[in-house]
Amino acid sequence: MKKLKTPHASAIKNPVRVSSKNGRSGVARPAGTDPKRVRIILKKLDEAYPAVTCALVHQSPFQLLIATILSAQCTDERVNQVTRSLFQKYRKPEDFAYADPCELEAEIRPTGFFRSKTKSIQGASKKIVEEFSGEVPRTMEQLLTLPGVARKTANVVLGTAFGIAAGIVVDTHVMRLAGRLDLTRNTDPKKIEQDLMRIIPKDKWIIFAHQLIWHGRRVCQARKPRCMECNLERICYSEDKII
Secondary structure, eight states, rough: OBBBBBGGGGGOOOEEEEEEETSOEEEEOOOTOHHHHHHHHHHHHHHTTOOOOOOOOOHHHHHHHHHHHHHTTTTHHHHHHHHHHHHHHHHHHHHHHHOHHHHHHHGGGGSOHHHHHHHHHHHHHHHHHHTTTTTTOOSSHHTSSSOOOOOOOHHHHIIIIIOOOSSOOOOHHHHHHHHHHHHEEEEEEEHHHHHHHSSSSGHHHHHHHHHHHHHHHHHHHHHSSOOOOOGGGGOOOTTOOBO
């Protein structure tokens, strides 16, 4: 097994000729955001993950909001273990909003950062109760007013709970894979989202993020990507490919 430090030969079908400072022509890596290449990536993801959705177990938009807040720096599997009993004890926004903070901290402790998450959960729950009549808002602007909610969380809730494509979820998996697939050269989540929104059709925004997340967990893992099992391998020229 070895890591490739140069583009995979099979990926360079239509190279772009460039001129160097000394006037000599060379071959650059193909444009990662070329529409044809993007369509192939989307097709391959559809073939591998035709009907994936959010892995966080929930039965309402509010439960999804709470689970997504808990998922920061924590695996979905661990969050699902915690919410299995949490959602039986705390069933409504009011239950979270006016709960004993120390008691709630103990309940969510296994997800990490439990003190800050408790503040976010209780702050968001209170605002939902007091300003949104107990209902999770359905716009990006309103969701972003909730404590503990940034664009990633808002996109998860809007896309999964309401089917509203207001943006693209950018978590650690999406950041890593978007970079590896050369769909963006940015490292800031907001800029990555803007890059992806420019090249991915809007009707694909929701499922595209889920597909990248699932692919990142199952195949394109951070330390040891399973490139031989990847159906995107032939069009991927990431420098840390393993074959």
